[in-house]
Amino acid sequence: MAAARVLRAGACRRRLLLSSASSSASSSASSASSSGGSRAAERGEWPDGAGLGFRPPAHSHSDWIGPPDQHSNLRPVIFYVPPEESALERRLREARQEAQASNQRFWARHNRAFRQEKEEFIYSRLKAKGLEMRDESGHKATLNAEEMADFYKDFLSKNLKKHLQYNRDWYKHNFRITFLMGQVALVRALRWLRWRKKNVEQ
């Protein structure tokens, strides 16, 4: 009983990785990660890929990037948590996780909507032409590019506002992450210089 509780708590703490297809899972994962990050969790240990089925080798100290997600086409990243992670580095990691989750949510939902609406369009057009969804050989009937053009135009204009909002968010995330990366790199460089100066003096 107690063992089971400990196991569950451990799994919750280790969940530092996001990027799953459903938004609920990712939002719960992100909440788990923010709480897990604040607790001085299993630093230096690799999180269990939160459902991605991959665990980076224990000796590796860098992030790992995976194959494109089948819904969002974005590549998930498993972030390495170093044993002595400074506050700045933690802010960077969390910013990257948040951006990843937000991108995943947007594109998974968007691509799903695209596919669905495309199917509906094809179905309605085929029905208007009096054809079936599958022809005699059992292959799916498709419309040619010119017929699909109406759908593409329609879909683009419908989603323009959504895209404008997403663009703003994406640019904000991108700049913030890059700026934090710059700060982290600067701090590390200064630390290394100080260490070298100390060594030289010795």
Added chain:
Amino acid sequence: AGLFVWRLRNTGVPQVPCRFVHLYRVANNRLITFQYFNFLKRMYVTQCNKDLSQRAKPKSDSVVSPFHELQQLDQEKKVVHKISPVSPETSSRNELREMKSAAETEDSVIPVGAESKEDRQWKEMRLRLDDLPGVLARLSKIKLTALVVSTTSAGFAMAPVPFELTCFLLASLGTGLASCAANSINQFFEVPFDSNMSRTKNRPLVRGQISPLLAVCFAASCGIPGIALLTLGVNPLTGALGAFNIFLYTCCYTPLKRMSIANTWVGAVVGAIPPMMGWTAATGSLDAGALLLGGILYSWQFPHFNALSWGLREDYSRGGYCMMSVTHPGLCRRVALRHCLALIGLSMVAPVLNITTWTFPIISLPINLYISYLGFRFYRDADRSSSRKLFFCSLWHLPMLLLVMLTCKKPALEKEDKGDLPGGSQETAMEIRLP
């Protein structure tokens, strides 16, 4: 090794003969097997690219491959065991040792084989120095940069001044660096959109081969020296044009792509500026010749890009890019045709401005007429084959046009005779012309 292959064939093992060579390097064999599937996948994608259409189907995890791979590994294991009794008969002991170790690694590999295919797709995000040149080349779109530099060189060569090698090299280098910087920033801005389009999904930032910070640092370390080189080593006007072009491409064109179809016209200006930079690098001034060259490149962009975008409508629609081919298809084709015809007109203007002789419009007429004909076909038929024909024609049309222009360049002597300076002798004409 050859002997072993022969023996393999004789024992009637139903294997690909060259498989034996890979037994020594188990890792390589797995890599080759994996690449075999990758190759098939790649073929699928390039086929789609050639058709200039991509399908947004979800990446299906093919159920076949993991088992297939296990089967192959099993077969290898069998082959190894078959060979080991044969080997003492032949020669070296190291080969025996290698095979034994191969067999051992086989044994250790087999249990992991089941999940290794998925796992192998995960890559460590650590930059290796030997990968860096390739990654940076792809980040800076080095091939496109080379084309841009060649248009700059054409602009420089067309300028009616004596050819100076150092100036030429500095201008080319500066433009190349500026182009690398602009392309890197463009990729930095477009990561999630590039991931979703088949044409661009293998870019370095999308694949995580380089961090965004490094991409920005690379862009800065190319752009700042490039513009400085142009401003200080060539002339300030060229530097200003270069800086303006970087700004136009990264801060106007890239965001505008997702906001309005006006991006195509902005992008055409971006393409027109490099030859103007070449001209100003040579002469130091933006005169009619520079504007004409810029005009030719500007007009060329439309048949080139509109034809390309015709086949990418699905990706643009899904990715949220506002392109004429999606939102205003009629306008797209009209504009392409219009600018093909404009190319004919601009070629006629060249001798009037004393840039080329009258042979230029005559010699360039066939290729200009041909691209206009393809433009007309695209306008009328509006289908994939006509768009492809127009696009591929534009790829050879521009280099050929520039080449013809260079060969028809007005020789310097003739120009001074025809100088419209009142009562000027040859010497004074030369003095005034030199900057």
